[in-house]
Amino acid sequence: MRHGNYAFIYDDFLSDRKFEHVLSEVDARLASLDLTGRVGRLTLFRNARDIVQSLVQDSDTTVVVVGNDRTLDKVLWFLPDMQVTLAYIPVGPPTNVASLLGIPIGAGACDVLSARLIEWLDVGRLDDRYFLSEISLSNTNAAIEVEGKYRISPYKGGSIFIRNLGSLTEAKPEWADAKDGLLEVIVKPVEEKAGSGFFRKAEAPVTRLFLSSGNIVSDQPVEVKADYYAANGMRFEIGVEPKKLRFVTGRNRRISPEGEGLQKARHNANLTGI
């Protein structure tokens, strides 16, 4: 059964011959499921927003991104404000977002699209730009300032991750809850040299807390990455827009135990001022 309109956005890199086979599989599967719609292709010299806007007829439209996580990043900075449903057909690496959302690579993603299991996801914000997965700062002395009450930082330097959906940068994916209205802050100081084998130290706990808004502050200019977007500066505002984006997800995404999200939200209520 058809649900509304579809707008398919193909990334430019898919014109490479090595993607011919997987694209033909995707197109065949979409046709067999009667999932058809208008088609646009992202190109280097055309604004992605203009391309998407020209294809979207109304808020009933499902924008289907065909490509990889970088393709998704090219449309995510403006798409939450268009109040459309977003779907994703990953065909090549990187595909961490697909893993986090339980979406298979290639033609299998068409079945997820057809099943239309739609989640309302939170969207993170770095200044005025939206992000879905995480903000990361590597080898930094920057601090996170929370509600003007306190600052937290690695005192000999380290990495800071501010997660909405989960990690993009780690080999082993780490999930965050993109439905709790909070960002999860992970601070990893520079590791001390550990032993090996039998003498290897047990894994130390990492610094973890939750917030709904705050600032990244630094005495020196730092590079901050929000998904695949990088910015330099000494002060950034961070926040989260609860239930801002409708996303078609797979059934293999993680399900939290009943009430865990609520418990965490209550736990952090005082921290975040909510």
Add this chain to the structure above:
Amino acid sequence: MPETKNFMPNSVSNGMTVIAKGVKVEGDFDSQGDVMIEGQVNGHVSTNGLLTVGNEARLKADVSAANAVVAGDVEGTINVSGRLELKATAKVQGDVTCETAIVEAGAALNGKFMVGQVKSAPAPRQSEAKNAAKES
């Protein structure tokens, strides 16, 4: 609105706030729920849950909590509305107030130690308040 389900995370297994070794906090760190500190805090720490101060933690802070286990250094007052446990490695410089206390041999305290004389208690958790209301 479409059907929504929670999905989540192996990373948030228990929702505890953790300040690990190598990390410092400066300012008023107010929280709800359990907090574990192994790093440094300068300022003030408050929670209505269990506060655990690890043996490598260094706090220059006034502390208030519902219950606390202290194994590290605390320079400042400690005010616990419930049970306070001072481990053998604990070093406290400041006045301590709590309802009940367990002090291991070797714990160092430089200040007044007042047991059963709680001045002000952090607000109890909602669930605890509900349970108390049911019992009464």
